[in-house]
Amino acid sequence: MWRSAPPFAELLAGCQHSALHLEMRDHYDDPDEAPRVAAWKAGHRPDPDDRASWWRPWLDMVAETVARGVVIRRARIVSEPVSEYTKYLYDGTFTNVAAGEEVRWLPRRKASDLALPGNDFWLFDDHLVRFGYFAGDGAYLGDEVSDEPAVAKLCADAFQSVWSRATPHAEYRV
Template identity: 80%
Template structure:
């Protein structure tokens, strides 16, 4: 059954074992993120020793979820050479890892033979899928959720295949 997605925090709060996220775009245009991107372009990088300067609500939510025993994994399929936005994500990934996410990177060239859904997604406890929809320029257009078993199975299979091939963040070089 397809339906409008509840707030993301509710989805993570209801998660008991695992939450996986597959990102497949080379650019996202998030107005809330624009100041951080501008600061990065000006040379600012998160200081691992100054958590206060970069800790924000998303990282709190991740940390709280991981503390409850939920494993959160994120895989990013990226074009290489990477886009400027991907370099920004790469440089900021230390904050996600500090919050408890596990993150891997896969070159788009190495994903050509993987059956992938048409949109980025989160999969909660291998049963509930939240698809994110974006414009061609990367603007967020909304999302929907489904608990259809065949859709969850496709997403789980796609994610696990990507995860197996992908390089852990600490070994991925851009």
Template identity: 85%
Template sequence: MWQSAPPFSELLAACQHSAVHLEMRDHYDDPDEAPRVAAWKAGHRPDPDDRSTWWRPWLDMVAETVSRGVAIRRARIVSEPVSEYTRYLYDGTFTNVAAGEQIRWLPRRKSSDLALPGNDFWVFDGRLVRFGYFSGEGTYLGDEVTDEPAVVKLCADAFDSVWSRATPHEEYRI
């Protein structure tokens, strides 16, 4: 069944084993993130020694979830050369890793023979999918969740295919 998604924090709080996320866009236009992007463009970089300046509340939620034994993995399919926005993400990804996320990068040209859903998604515990919808300019438009077995399998298999080819963050270079 397809339905409006509950708040993301509720989905992650209910997660018991795994949460996987596939990102396939080269740019997201999130008004809440705009100040961080502007600061990055002006030369600011997160300070590895000052966790209080890192992205909150996301990283706290990740750390709490991982501390409960939930594996959080994120794969990003990116065009190369990477977009300015992807470079911004890359420069801050060490904070996600420090919070407990496992992150890998896959150049888009290496995904051509993979069957991928048309939208970014999360799969929670291999039983529920949350699709995120974005405009062509990257503006967030909303989301839906479904527990339809065929859709869950499609997304889980797509994620696993990307994950197996992707390069761990620590090894990926832009």
């Protein structure tokens, strides 16, 4: 069944064992993120020794979820050479990793023969999928969730195929 998505924090809080996220865009235009992107463009980089300055409340939520035993994995399919926005993401990804996420990167050219859903998604506990919808310019348009077994299987298979080919963050270079 397809329905409007509950708040993301609620989905993550209810997660028991895994939360998988597949990102397939080269740019996202999130107004809440705009100040961080502007600061990055001006030369600011997150300080590895100043955890309090990192992206909150997201990283706190990740750390709390991982502490409960939930595995959070994020795979990003990216065009190469990478976009400026992808460079921004890359420079800050160490904070996601420090909070407990596992992150991998897959060049888009290596995904050509993979069956992928048409939208970014989160898959919670292998059965609930939250699709995120974005405009061509990267603006967030909304989301929906589905608990249809065939949809969850498509997303689980897609994520695993990307994950198995992708390069761990510590080894990937932009």
